[in-house]
Amino acid sequence: MSSVMFERIALIGIGLIGSSLARDIRARGLAGEIVVSTRSPETLRRAEELGLGDRYTAAAEDAVRGADLVIVSVPVGASGAVAEKIAPNLKKGAILTDVGSTKASVIAQMSPFVPKGVHFIPGHPIAGTEHSGPDAGFEGLFAGRWCILTPPEGVDEDALQKLTAFWQALGSTVDRMVPEHHDKVLAIVSHLPHIIAYNIVGTADDMETVTQSEVIQYSASGFRDFTRLAASDPTMWRDVCLHNRDAILEMLARFSEDLAYLQRAIRWGEGDKLFELFSRTRDVRRSIIEAGQDVDVPDFGRHTLDKKG
Amino acid sequence: MSSVMFERIALIGIGLIGSSLARDIRARGLAGEIVVSTRSPETLRRAEELGLGDRYTAAAEDAVRGADLVIVSVPVGASGAVAEKIAPNLKKGAILTDVGSTKASVIAQMSPFVPKGVHFIPGHPIAGTEHSGPDAGFEGLFAGRWCILTPPEGVDEDALQKLTAFWQALGSTVDRMVPEHHDKVLAIVSHLPHIIAYNIVGTADDMETVTQSEVIQYSASGFRDFTRLAASDPTMWRDVCLHNRDAILEMLARFSEDLAYLQRAIRWGEGDKLFELFSRTRDVRRSIIEAGQDVDVPDFGRHTLDKKG
Structure with missing residues (x-):
């Protein structure tokens, strides 16, 4: 061809x-x-x-x-x-x-x-x-x-x-x-997701009140999704963090600000604010699937691969 | 049977x-x-x-x-x-x-x-x-x-x-x-991951310097992994946040503390701290796969489902 x-x-x-x-x-x-x-x-x-x-x-x-x-x-x-x-x-x-x-x-x-x-x-x-x-x-x-x-x-x-x-x-x-725009786009779609994934896996790994084996055993309830990105090459990702610093710090600041807002809504029982965000994010996934950027099957299609029963 | x-x-x-x-x-x-x-x-x-x-x-x-x-x-x-x-x-x-x-x-x-x-x-x-x-x-x-x-x-x-x-x-x-232990375990393995996923999808959706279509288009570089959890039922997850408040707030506090440490390492160019975390998290995924709690194929097996070329 x-x-x-x-x-x-x-x-x-x-x-x-x-x-x-x-x-x-x-x-x-x-x-x-x-x-x-x-x-x-x-x-x-x-x-x-x-x-x-x-x-x-x-x-x-x-x-x-x-x-x-x-x-x-x-x-x-x-x-x-x-x-x-x-x-x-x-x-x-x-x-x-x-x-x-x-x-x-x-x-x-x-x-x-x-x-x-x-x-x-x-x-x-x-x-x-x-x-x-x-x-x-x-x-x-x-x-x-x-x-x-x-x-x-x-x-x-x-x-x-x-x-x-x-x-x-x-x-x-x-x-x-242009390079600077590339670095901003990738900071939000790739670098921030990897950093967040590494971070949450680290947080879970450090728990004292919940054992590591419990984290592993019950990981199918959400946690395991993050472990894939957090299994990426450490040298590559260390370098990405060091070499796109400004854009990454900007995205981290925004993420943390949004998380503080969400945390406050949880603390004060503001269900409407939670519901608003949780509904809006559903549409983003729909757009990604429509754009052919993810598979159109529940659970990334894992249920078709991992059935044991 | x-x-x-x-x-x-x-x-x-x-x-x-x-x-x-x-x-x-x-x-x-x-x-x-x-x-x-x-x-x-x-x-x-x-x-x-x-x-x-x-x-x-x-x-x-x-x-x-x-x-x-x-x-x-x-x-x-x-x-x-x-x-x-x-x-x-x-x-x-x-x-x-x-x-x-x-x-x-x-x-x-x-x-x-x-x-x-x-x-x-x-x-x-x-x-x-x-x-x-x-x-x-x-x-x-x-x-x-x-x-x-x-x-x-x-x-x-x-x-x-x-x-x-x-x-x-x-x-x-x-x-x-016991119920209280269940609620702590689930807060770290399920509730925190969902909240973080909802949050990052919201952050990306709110960007002004990066367009929504860029976020969708380049989502395969990491972001799309989070959109699955963030597409979960909003009513169910609003209720989870409101009804496991204390355990969730504890996990959020730990997560944010860890993220601040990571953010500081990025700002000050401390590559060794980044490398240490990024290496450690790889083992967690290996354990999850060994425990049969995730599929043992790269990219959740998506490459076997979404090939177009």
Whole structure:
């Protein structure tokens, strides 16, 4: 269905996202050659066992030599160090992109190192699971999902078109944003939810009056929904928190303000205020299902998977 | 596989839980006769269309006449009014139970009306979905789930055994607790998660700098997980908040304290504190999966249901 779009693609980082890219690129024949690079020797060995690329190297600066497309898929806090390392060997005319969950910080870290003649177009595929590492990736992760690109002013239109076509070939729909807006949108739809999930799981884990085994045993009554996000990669999420600080602090302030209002309504028995909020939020889920952004079955469809009786 | 355990079972309230009970009782032949009662004429008509019972009446006081088992499945705030209404017609030796998410408040509301010779054994099946109403119920909802009973001191052992056997016949495992402990456990595993989910969905819905359509469009990056709980029945959850106030306020205070600690770590760039929490929470999910309380597939298995590409 597709044909070679890039003679050589270098994947720097081969975790959930990098390894899903490798699988999709291979399956759709989008690259003449896939070069895989990661700092960790064990991960590199595992990538080779899985047959994710054509060549493997722990040295990112070697991986990018002659590559037409370089995709950096590392925790956002490592972006600057990777850019510094690979910059001298980037080919003139190459497209350099990333998949990081924050954009302003990645641009600030990487841009200073990008040589003239290399097209740096940051990106963020809105796709993933709570699992991480090269074994967690799978073909089709990006299909039916969004990918946000945050091209700089004066971007080369051909390069932008080519990168857009690449994501479309993976089944994604491409959107464009300015980096600061991306960071605000993601702070509310992704970063805040993860932080809240991590926090509530921590709170429950710290209870003295309720045992851990009770928390586990009765988790199907609501709590378990939060544990999925709270099982996400700790390094990735530490970096997101440190690198989208201002937008996250703004969302946390709003969340806490709203929660104080709700808490006061509970304390003073103001049922009408509770009912108003609890009714309004139902419509949001309906919109998400109508937009095809979640499955239209109760309980995320878990009842179809976990029946034991 | 089973046989008649009760000559007549009266179901007061026929929403998600009541109608699932009706379907299971019928399918397993546990009752000689099922009498269905609900205040709402439309819901009663719908229950009849669905063939959930053998007889139907809007008058709860008529439904309980001659019943050996009476199960009250109404929002917890309505428990007292139902008990007052049905009390005069409860049969001597009958078992009276409920399925409410709070126990101390239900006991305080109902106990004063329960006549001598009627065995009042409050209960709470830990099962449900985010949907509500008689159409949302289904056979097998309670299979592989827990049911918590909070029998009073001096409970009749035969009656307790019989109610326990009833839930076991539906595939549930029965646990016993004192009501106050039940209310603390549920406050952390169920009530707090629902309140937090409602709150974050409200916060996102109120953003001015990020549009509602952006929130919907990019919800797969985390936010959508919260919208399921936040789509639960508003009346039920208003009542839970009002009727388990003290335990909920305690959990909210702990949650907010923990969140302030996390927020400060983000503001001051304390990556080690973030990493410590984000690693610890991963283990909690692993325990839940090992305990069979969630499905062992990434993304709740949604990727197997929602692939479009």
